[in-house]
Amino acid sequence: MLLLRRRLRQSRVFWCLSVVAVLAVVNVMQDSRSVYLAGPITYISSPWSDALDPKIPKPPIHPRVLRPSLQDDTEAPWWTPDRLQQLLDVPTTTCRRMLSLGGGLRCSDCHTCLRDGQKFTCLDEDVRPRPGHCLIYSVGVGGELSWDYAMKNFNCSVLAFDMTMVNWTNIQLGTGLHFLDLGLADFDSDNTINMTAADGPGLKWEVREAHFRTLDTIREVLDHTRRPLDVLKLDIENWEWSVLGGLLSSPSRAKVLDDVKQIALEIHLDGLKNASAAERVTEARRVEEVLTALHNHGFKLAQTELNTAQQEYGEVRGRVFPLYRESLFLRRP
Numbered sequence: 355m356l357l358l359r360r361r362l363r364q365s366r367v368f369w370c371l372s373v374v375a376v377l378a379v380v381n382v383m384q385d386s387r388s389v390y391l392a393g394p395i396t397y398i399s400s401p402w403s404d405a406l407d408p409k410i411p412k413p414p415i416h417p418r419v420l421r422p423s424l425q426d427d428t429e430a431p432w433w434t435p436d437r438l439q440q441l442l443d444v445p446t447t448t449c450r451r452m453l454s455l456g457g458g459l460r461c462s463d464c465h466t467c468l469r470d471g472q473k474f475t476c477l478d479e480d481v482r483p484r485p486g487h488c489l490i491y492s493v494g495v496g497g498e499l500s501w502d503y504a505m506k507n508f509n510c511s512v513l514a515f516d517m518t519m520v521n522w523t524n525i526q527l528g529t530g531l532h533f534l535d536l537g538l539a540d541f542d543s544d545n546t547i548n549m550t551a552a553d554g555p556g557l558k559w560e561v562r563e564a565h566f567r568t569l570d571t572i573r574e575v576l577d578h579t580r581r582p583l584d585v586l587k588l589d590i591e592n593w594e595w596s597v598l599g600g601l602l603s604s605p606s607r608a609k610v611l612d613d614v615k616q617i618a619l620e621i622h623l624d625g626l627k628n629a630s631a632a633e634r635v636t637e638a639r640r641v642e643e644v645l646t647a648l649h650n651h652g653f654k655l656a657q658t659e660l661n662t663a664q665q666e667y668g669e670v671r672g673r674v675f676p677l678y679r680e681s682l683f684l685r686r687p
Contacts, residue, residue: 427632429636435670439673441646442645445658449657452476455504456473458471474659474680476657482615488510488585490585491586494588494589514532515538517566519533535565538569539568541568544564544566569611584614608651611651619680625640626668626677652685652686
């Protein structure tokens with residue numbers, strides 16, 4: 355009799371634990387479904403994903419915001435930042451097979467790490483790089499080539515471009531990976547420039563001859579005009595707006611983007627740090643114009659993530675924007 359009672363108690367405990375587990379799974383499924391039905395979660399309503407490594411710092415709830423010191427905002431009073439925020443933050447397409455490749459963690463101690471250098475790449479059937487046939491342009495590497503090597507290991511032909519590496523020259527870094535001492539610009543030029551070297555301590559200005567070429571010129575010189583460009587990665591420190599703006603300025607110039615499947619873009623909003631409120635509005639409107647043209651040319655935002663390694667916040671017409679992020683655009687109808 356004592357043995358029977360003990361088994362009954364064990365059976366009740368088992369069934370109670372089973373019911374609790376089932377209810378927990380149902381609640382998780384309901385929460386996931388409600389999040390899905392609610393649509394994309396923006397960085398404003400949910401600053402960071404709880405699924406990320408807890409060592410990676412989340413954006414502050416009350417960040418230090420860079421505000422204009424010169425209140426001279428009088429032009430285009432009708433303009434608001436709403437559309438700009440939507441273009442930056444709200445995906446307009448999905449990727450079922452998204453990868454975050456490259457990059458690494460830089461840890462100052464056992465509790466705080468910063469992640470940098472990773473790029474998003476989509477492997478959906480209509481846009482994926484096909485091993486053995488894919489072509490990648492990686493513009494702006496600064497000595498951080500982890501993503502480039504990842505794409506090389508994917509059996510792609512990768513060309514990395516950067517004119518800020520003063521100690522580098524045109525070189526083959528491995529089978530399928532070449533580095534070219536060249537910058538991407540809105541027009542072809544050879545200039546003497548002042549800069550801080552990406553492969554140096556970054557403590558002093560360097561004077562050097564730098565070579566800039568347009569995307570059309572680069573593809574023509576490398577005999578890539580008839581070969582689709584699977585991924586165009588741009589990390590060019592706020593120059594992206596001049597380069598993309600020029601490419602999208604007319605239908606004839608935009609043709610060079612017709613066979614580009616993905617644009618992995620590190621977004622810089624440094625113009626929102628200007629002291630003048632009017633200049634901030636001008637810059638914000640320029641970024642909005644470029645992103646609108648990019649969208650109209652078929653490049654849809656699939657993923658965006660705030661930069662944790664280096665982040666600042668700027669204000670324009672009462673709206674606060676994080677200034678740095680990684681975004682992936684897919685060319686789709």
